[in-house]
Amino acid sequence: MAHFFIKIIKDFVKFCLTLALWGVVFYSLMMAYSYGGEQHYENNQAIDPRFRVLVHGQGQHIYSMLLHDFQENNANNQLVKYNANASWDGGENWNRLTQISPEVFELHTDLNTAMFSQRYRITPNNQVEPISFREIANPFSVVVLFLLSLPVFGIVLFLLKKGTFRLINMGKP
Secondary structure, three states, X not given: OHHHHHHHHHHHHHHHHHHHHHHHHHHXXXXXXXXXXXXXXXXXXXXXXXXXXXXXXXXXXXXXXXXXXXXXXXXXXXXXXXXXXXXXXXXXXXXXXXXXXXXXXXXXXXXXXXXXXXXXXXXXXXXXXXXXEEEEEOHHHHHHHHHHHHHHHHHHHHHHHHHHHHHHHOOXX
């Protein structure tokens, strides 16, 4: 009877470790996608049309605005120049602005369909100079990376098992 419970516990631990390994593979693919696609900007370089800045609108309402729209009509909006969290649409969409240095800010934006991170510098004359932009995730990329993680996980698991058995059998004649 004790042998039965030991086998169940052993199988459960093996399952948990296998699931944890798949989680590591999936997370690694997500991070590679997120940081691999980061765009760094130089002067006069084309900016991603999804690049956003955090602004105070009328009535001191804080929200994110496309950089292109802000540059065309910034008379009604002031740039937010401090650490801030803002949400709208009943909390479905949110922004988090972090001040990295006195003039450099990082804005994380979750639009409920995609997540972005953008860094920008605010000049003394209230102009925005984009530094970098990256798409963290969107539903399509998550599905594709999930499907891609399965064969990658299979390969990693195969290599681990093959290497483990080779190490175990090295001492045997």
